[in-house]
Amino acid sequence: MRDAPHPFTLRQLQYARAVADTLSFHKAAERCRVAQPSLSAQIAALERGLGVTLFERDRRKVLVTGAGRELLDRARRILLGADELSDAALRLSDPLSGMVRVGVIPTISPYLLPPVTPALHAAYPRLTIVWIEDKTPVLTAALSEGGLDAAVLALEAEVGDFEHAVIAKDPFVLAMSADDPLAKRKAPARPEELAGESVLLLDDGHCFRDQALAVCANAKARELEVRATSLPTLSQMVARGLGVTLLPRLAVATEAERAGLAIRPFAEPAPRRTIVLIWRRGSPWAATFRKVAATLAAAYPGASPKRARRT
Numbered sequence: 263m264r265d266a267p268h269p270f271t272l273r274q275l276q277y278a279r280a281v282a283d284t285l286s287f288h289k290a291a292e293r294c295r296v297a298q299p300s301l302s303a304q305i306a307a308l309e310r311g312l313g314v315t316l317f318e319r320d321r322r323k324v325l326v327t328g329a330g331r332e333l334l335d336r337a338r339r340i341l342l343g344a345d346e347l348s349d350a351a352l353r354l355s356d357p358l359s360g361m362v363r364v365g366v367i368p369t370i371s372p373y374l375l376p377p378v379t380p381a382l383h384a385a386y387p388r389l390t391i392v393w394i395e396d397k398t399p400v401l402t403a404a405l406s407e408g409g410l411d412a413a414v415l416a417l418e419a420e421v422g423d424f425e426h427a428v429i430a431k432d433p434f435v436l437a438m439s440a441d442d443p444l445a446k447r448k449a450p451a452r453p454e455e456l457a458g459e460s461v462l463l464l465d466d467g468h469c470f471r472d473q474a475l476a477v478c479a480n481a482k483a484r485e486l487e488v489r490a491t492s493l494p495t496l497s498q499m500v501a502r503g504l505g506v507t508l509l510p511r512l513a514v515a516t517e518a519e520r521a522g523l524a525i526r527p528f529a530e531p532a533p534r535r536t537i538v539l540i541w542r543r544g545s546p547w548a549a550t551f552r553k554v555a556a557t558l559a560a561a562y563p564g565a566s567p568k569r570a571r572r573t
Contacts, residue, residue, distance in 0.1 A: 269311030272344055274304050275337040278316055281305060282334050285324045342408035349411075350546035358550060359388035365401035365413035366393055369470040369493055370537060373512045374414070374562070381561035382554070389550070398469045405542060412551050414558070417536040419469035424540040425548065427555035430562045433534040434474065435514055436526045437497065438506040445524035452529050456483035460505035462496055465489040470535070474508040477533045497521040510535060512563065537562075 280290035280301075287305075291298040309316055316330035326334065349360070366375065375393060382391060394401075394410065401413040402422050414429070415421060436451040438444050444455060461483045464471040471489075478485060486505050490496035493513050500507045501521035509517060509525075518525050539555040541547060 270308050272341065274308040274311075275341055277301050277304050278308055278334060278337060279341060281317060281324060282326050282330070285326075287319070287324065338407060345408060346544075346546050358386050358553070361390040361392060362411040362547060362550070363392045363394060363409070364539075365404060365410045365415070366395055367398055367401065367413075367415045367469065368395055369464075369468060369510060370414055370416075370512065371395045373510075373516055374537075374558075377563050378558050378561040381557055385557045386554070389554075391554075402540075405540070411545070411547055412539055412541040412554075414537065414539050416469050416473065417538045418473055421538075421540055423543065425543050425545075426538040426540040427552055427559075429537045429539060429555055429558045430512075431534050432510045432512050432537050433532040434477065434508045434528060435511055436506060436528065437500055437509045437514075437518065437523045438526075439501055439503045440522060440524045442503070442506060442524065444506060444526070447526065450529035451526040453477055453480060453533070456506070459483050460486050462486050462499055462505040462507045463489060464493070464496060465491050470510065473533070473535055477508060493517055494520070497523060508533070512537075515563070 277290065277294055277296075280293045281287060284290050284293065287302055288298055291301040294301060305317070312333065314329045314333060315327055316333065318325040318327055371393065382389075394404075396404075398415050398419045398421065401410060401415060402420075402424075404410040405413050405424065406422065416432075417426065417428070436444065436455075444451070444459070447455075456478055461478045463474055463478070463485055466489075470493075475485070488499070488504070490499055493509065494517060496507055497509070497517040498521050499505070501523055509523075511527075514525055517523065539551055539558065541551045545551070
């Protein structure tokens with residue numbers, strides 16, 4: 263470990279990251295809230311200090327050089343470490359205050375956030391949670407790179423090597439139009455009933471699609487070529503008799519009532535997903551996130567207290 267001054271500053275690295283993200287000195291300056299000549303001068307000073315050209319630029323475009331890609335990957339890790347140092351200091355002074363950015367997948371956010379938000383505000387009045395909705399691969403990539411501090415998603419998806427706490431188990435149910443023959447049966451549904459049925463599923467990229475598809479494939483159901491972009495769209499299509507589908511029970515109170523769907527729970531062992539809160543290993547927010555996960559579990563629709571389990 264050297265004691266001599268480094269030939270760059272954290273602010274210069276932030277400027278370089280912004281240029282790499284936007285491929286524009288103008289947009290990077292706007293993002294960093296600095297005049298473009300000042301940003302350009304700091305990038306030039308950074309390149310002189312490192313002895314490496316990070317960007318190729320002309321009047322039409324900006325490109326990251328090969329050497330720039332390698333060094334900027336390291337710069338991102340340095341900036342993430344600096345963010346975590348600041349967060350750790352804040353956590354030591356007040357572990358339940360500040361702002362955290364938490365991702366959440368679209369098949370969870372509209373059904374979980376409304377009922378749990380009041381409980382989070384009551385439990386952590388000094389903690390601001392900024393929710394960002396996106397699909398699992400986008401959220402896990404952002405979490406790895408420091409763009410997010412945590413994420414709420416399904417553990418059955420490929421989430422990577424993160425710490426997590428379980429919020430709830432969310433069983434799947436069979437959903438169909440009210441006049442579908444499957445709706446007339448009173449017994450709990452079984453996957454084998456889907457054999458030969460036309461099944462509607464979400465579009466690619468949704469982890470719930472992959473989980474539902476596995477159930478349907480084992481039952482030899484036939485997936486329709488038409489796919490939905492969201493659970494509300496999926497529910498409306500099923501309500502019009504285009505096929506049957508699986509829904510997470512978390513969404514049933516909203517979607518079944520809105521679309522007028524008939525619902526049958528599956529017989530045990532029912533297919534299900536495990537809703538978790540994940541965060542980076544070694545995160546200074548770890549203790550806070552364990553508390554937040556416990557609050558989410560206690561406020562989860564239909565939950566009994568103290569359901570969160572950390573691993």
